[in-house]
Amino acid sequence: MSHQFTPVQWNGFKWRYDAIVLFGTILFVAVFVGLTMASRQPGESLAPVQILIRAFGAAAFLLLNIILSIGPLARISARFKPLLYNRRHMGVWCFSLALTHAGLTLMWYQGFSALNPVVALFASNVQYTSIAGFPFESLGVAALILLAMLAVSSHDYWQAALGASVWKRIHMGVYVAYGLLVMHVMLGIVQEEKAEFYPASVIGLFCIVAGLHIFSAFTGRVTDRRVKASLDGWINIGPPDKIAENRAKIVRTESDARIAVFRYDGKISAVSNVCAHQNGPLGEGRIVDGCITCPWHGWQYRPEDGRSPAPFEEKISTYRVQIDGGMVYVHPDPLPPGTPTKPAVIDEAANV
Amino acid sequence: MSIAAATALASALGFYLLLGVVFALYFIVFGVGRLVPAAKGSGIGFRLTIFWGAIILWPVLLFRLLKGPAELVPPRTWRRAHARIWMVLIPLVALGVMAALMLRPAAPLNDALPAGIMLEEASS
Structure with missing residues (x-):
């Protein structure tokens, strides 16, 4: 609330919330790396840094799915309302994971080029008319820019500075970022993975998030009907x-x-x-x-x-x-x- | 995208961010309290938190500093906007996912070598 701005208004709940998110992320990355290393086929050339790139990308994507599920879940059941309280920290953390994924990707895949890595990223694949070879990295870059805008403007100050309407419109961009990320991950998987588990996971996550939003919107409409006032206006x-x-x-x-x-x-x-x-x-x-x-x-x-x-x-x-x-x-x-x-x-x- | 176009894009992005850094340095010292009086006298930690946003959102902030603070509008719910977004997002993503699965390459593309090396090999 606005009487004095501070970087973060910490309290015990926020500390616990952030600690759980941090611990969960570390656990997820560790399990992802461990399972990928253990399931590598003989002759499969996947460097440790590539596994890390995928682990951070998967963690960011999973976290974004969780973030987008919290709103409708809280509408469906009050038990999920506490998750809403510190959701913005989760959003900033999601951006940090995505940025780590992007930074490692840029260093590993473009860092050895004589060109500027960013130039090399955009110029290394120009098959924009092909689904099978589509440069899915460009979708990830667009999503990362949107997530950056959301993360840097998540402090309450920005709502006061930009105006509530502009601020909200910027933050509705999370859905555009999500759509771009689903396609970024999906195209990346179909181009580089044989296992059916990965595309099935992405489709499953999208169905869950979309389904929750549709379900909560439907139940909301049922209970959110307009009520007429009586003749005396009450x-x-x-x-x-x-x-x-x-x-x-x-x-x-x-x-x-x-x-x-x-x-x-x-x-x-x-x-x-x-x-x-x-x-x-x-x-x-x-x-x-x-x-x-x-x-x-x-x-x-x-x-x-x-x-x-x-x-x-x-x-x-x-x-x-x-x-x-x-x-x-x-x-x-x-x-x-x-x-x-x-x-x-x-x-x-x-x-x- | 050609190397020339990619270079132009990267240069434009770098120039935008450079201007953003210069503006943000001004903004966190002088502009923060001009837009939101409650932020006057705030500490260095808060100003550093705002710094990153000012780098990215500097055109909007510059506009606000020149034109004055945003008008106060009554708060509203965004349920209808949410519903419209999902009505567009679901079919778009479904189409994209179906296309990706149907046109999936028979074998995974070779990602063993960094793309930068492949680019150099292709151009040499």
């Missing part, structure tokens, strides 16, 4: 006990806004479902220490006025709520961000 949310304590029910208005209606301490408050940080779904978060806490990166807002607790200054829109006849109602017109609103008290309503 939206009926249902009885208070249909909202879990310290959780929210998300409602989509006719104007396509999403409102998160929270129940906490015997009260009901409603705020915009969109976090001011990276547009995370606040209604999928919960109330922690009296504040609505975004499931993505832990940004917090008071439910009564949509303001972040001091010294932070972020604020989101609030909505008027009332309880009438045992039903919770929310008015779909947003109030200016940070506007205090009176929570609806559940016990009082029960006494009416």
